[in-house]
Amino acid sequence: MNLKQLEVFIKVAESGSFSKGAEATFITQSTVSQHISALESEFGMKLLDRTGKGALPTEGGKILLERARKLVEYAKEIPVALARFKGIEExxxxxxxxxxxxxxxxxxxxxxxxxxxxxxxxxxxxxxxxxxxxxxxxxxxxxxxxxxxxxxxxxxxxxxAKDELVLIAPAGHRWAKKSRITKEELLAEPFVLRETGSGTGRATAKALREAGLDPAKLKVAVHLGSNEAVKRAVMAGIGVSYVSAVSVQRELEQGALVQVRVTEVEIKRxxxxxxxxxxxxxxxxxxxxxxxxxxxxxxxxxxxx
The missing domain is CATH 3.40.190.10 (Periplasmic binding protein-like II)
Structure with missing residues (x-):
């Protein structure tokens, strides 16, 4: 079965004529007969009754006609859809x-x-x-x-693009008054970390190892699944955290969070x-x-x- 055979069958069934079906599909009448015969052979049943009133669909032919119409109509939409896709119109x-x-x-x-x-x-x-x-x-x-x-x-x-991860702490934290802290001070403070698998977490762990600190020795208070959740947890005083600089601009400007600089630790990614x-x-x-x-x-x- 192919699309052309279905188109031919539809035209013959709708017009009740093999000759009109041939005209509508721009093929010869003998080719029309071959297409119909191929369909009947494939499905193992008679699809059209040749009567004095013309070619009429059998009960099986009516089932095929209903579904063939939907299939052929849907096929006509394919070139239009691909043309829109190609042109980014839709x-x-x-x-x-x-x-x-x-x-x-x-x-x-x-x-x-x-x-x-x-x-x-x-x-x-x-x-x-x-x-x-x-x-x-x-x-x-x-x-x-x-x-x-x-x-x-x-x-x-x-x-x-390049990004910088910065250490943030809640407003009023004791580190806020310091220009810098030592990297060893990180090990004594509760941390709010992203979930396993995050790029932020990977970059932080890598930078700490390069600075001579074992990330496994951090006092982890909580692992959270989003950057926004991390910021809220830090503002609530649960701990400190490394986050993307671009994500905390507003909170730093508003004074809800403070950025803390750490000696020998600079995290770029x-x-x-x-x-x-x-x-x-x-x-x-x-x-x-x-x-x-x-x-x-x-x-x-x-x-x-």
Missing amino acids: AELNIAGSSIPGEYMIPAALPLLISRFPGVTIVLLQGDSRDVLRKLMTEEVEFGVVGGRFEEESLDFTPL DFFLATRKGRELSPAAIAFKEIMMQMYAKASIEGGA
């Missing part, structure tokens, strides 16, 4: 971002994309960096933005745009990737995106 783009990219960087780029391509609908999913990469590998999203490079052979990582190796992006994804690269590539988002 498309849905599924992307994912880890905490900072998903909350700050990607939303900041959306107005530019929407202004250029108003027909694009964006679906933004969020999670920690590992979760974002899982969504990418299972093809839930076309690309993701994460706070670190991971060892995944099936993925490509393109450097997107890169954000990466992750895509599947060997897979072609949709036009909408290509457009948004270009916008993200224009806004962030080779730039630092310290102090603002």
Whole structure:
């Protein structure tokens, strides 16, 4: 069975004539007969009764006619849908971002994309960096933005922007009056940390190890699943934490949090745009990737995106 056979069957059944079916489908009457015979042979039943009143669909033919009409009509929409997709006139783009990219960087780029391509609908999913990469590998999203490079052979990582992680404490904390603290003082203070798998957590642990501190010796008060939850916990006095500088601008300016500088500890990291190796992006994804690269590539988002 193929689409042409179904089109021929529909025209013959609707017109009641093999000759009219041939005219409507621009083929010869003998070819029409071959198509109908092929369908009857495939389904093992008679689909048209040849009567003095014309070719009338049998009961089985009526079932085929009803479904064939839906199938052929849907097939006609395919070229239109692909044309819209190609021109980014009407498309849905599924992307994912880890905490900072998903909350700050990607939303900041959306107005530019929407202004250029108003027909694009964006679906933004969020999670920690590992979760974002899982969504990418299972093809839930076309690309993701994460706070670190991971060892995944099936993925490509393109450097997107640089970020700084800063130590924050609640307003009125004893460290607020100090210009700097020693790295050893970190081990005596309760910490609020992100969940396992977050880019922020990975970058913090790596920097502490490089400074000669064992991250396992930190006094962890709580692990939380989002950057916003971490900030609220710190403001509530549960502990201190390392977070992205761009995420705490407002709270630092308002005095709800204070930034604490630590001797010998400076945490820089890169954000990466992750895509599947060997897979072609949709036009909408290509457009948004270009916008993200224009806004962030080779730039630092310290102090603002």
